[in-house]
Amino acid sequence: MRSTTCSRASGLNRRMVVVARTDPVSSLLEVVTEAARELSGDRSVLPALDPAPRPELGDFSSNAAMLIAKPLGRAPREVAVELADAVSDRLGESLERVEVAGPGFLNLFLADDWYRKAVEELSGDSAPVPAGGESERILVEFVSANPTGPLTAASGRHAAYGDAVARLLVATGHQVSTEYYVNDGGSQVESFAASIAARMNGDEPPENGYRGDYVNQLADRARETGIGPEELERLALEGVAWMVESIQQSLDRFGVQMDDFFSERSLYQDGLVEKGLERLRNAGHTFEEGGALWLRTTEFGDDKDRVLVRSGGEPTYFGADVAYHADKVERGHVRLLDVLGADHHGYVARMDAAIKSLGKEDVAFEARILQMIHLVEGGKRTKMSKRAGDIVTLDELVADIGVDAARFFLLQRSHDSTMDLDLDLARSQSSDNPVYYVQYAHARIQSILRKAADRPGTGNGTSPTLRTPVEPAEKALISLLLAFPAEVHQAAGRRAPHRICAYATETAAAFHAFYRDCQVVDAPGEGTEQARLALCESTAATLRSALGLLGISAPESM
């Protein structure tokens, strides 16, 4: 299973759009920081510079004075006045004015000139790799749903989340691989095979068996392949293989880049379980008791020790999984990021302990717990049980509302918040879905750009001496575009793709406002049209990047 899919590896890294550029806002912050450090004599102060909450409070505001006032033993506003002078000196003509407000905020009002230059930087060649932070080799494991049934809508949340996080990590300069752990061993697979066999015989699946309709289809397929209901071993093997194949197709259709599908069974066949257990023994954190092999996970903060190998000699799921993670480390990954369901949170402490007990101090294990998703249909929650078969599959969800809407819906909310996804709503209002709002902004821009390009005889790149005032709507849009790299870093660092959804929505809104207020093609004033076209292009590029990070398309027209 591994080798057949390895060819897909690293597609993710190659095709990613990278988002960082030189950043005029960072430059501003540097100026403020320097001034604050000089005034306070403290090199460690780290002021913030944020977009001002309201237009009358300027463009950006900083808390620098309030931070250094206390150590200086002076009144914040008094310090702020001095700081304002210093900042004003350093910024020169970029600054229109600076005001001290409230408890001691420094509010910067930037000159139109600053905005014009900022747009130029936006539309210039972008530097590919963002500043700060070192590049890590990260393995993101996600979905890893049991191969005994189709992916559910809940799996879809995992798929969308893991994929988006991977894209974010790539965009912030990391080397990322994505992996799906296939639990093709263990008792559930036997039960799965028995369920297929039962259907082949026209019987009901056994207690705790799988009752979904897809089991009937697998039974048909087994019959066609010439496998008899008594060949449970083959049914298990082939059944899982068919299921994995169909899962891969679902993920493909969903736009998820999975570099590898790692088979649990292959761990045994390749001797990796033995190898992994050996490493733990050598590291000296195991012990035997009651005929079983235990890992002393309590040494690393777990609340009880865990069994690796049962007294019967068979490794536990945990034992195999530890071996799997040891292999991840062996393959050179320094950060293991597991995306798990809420029902697995209890698992985190022990796996963390297991990784630590391997004694690799430069390796970090990190789990992200995705809270549950409830599908609401006809006003009531549907239970998501594979065994009972009353599931909404990812394929069905996608068929209902489309890949783009599904991904946006599933990514919109923080991973640690349980979410209700009302299927009726998602269906009936699919054209009101926020994703279309963002996509529409992109399509609108393309339409403007097409119109500008089609029109003969204007705009062949002469750099204008622009004297038209920069409109408020332009300023707002530019600020947002400038904030994008920082936003991507935040989202990546916090593993929080939902922030990109919010960012994209905000940016689209800012564009729609700009569209309302500012004529682009044939705009009056020397050079205004070109400046605005450049802004349109930057906006489109940013929206494309943002949507790309979410795995959502950016249409040319709608």
Added chain:
RNA sequence: GCCCCCGUAGCUCAGCUGGAUAGAGCGCCGGCCUUCUAAGCCGGAUGUCGCAGGUUCGAAUCCUGCCGGGGGUACCA
């Protein structure tokens, strides 16, 4: 019992490594298409940020306790 997540507008949720008058979408009410896509825009209404303390110039955000909801707590996977 212990562990994790959540509690913010009628609903679904952002904001939480502390900042000024707490936001978005949906829903509700009212406006805007002889101008680059009305899948759009503008205006209006709705809040004890679960409760109580604490930390400080400042708390939805940090700390403690409590209440409520969900999930977990196997020699299952």
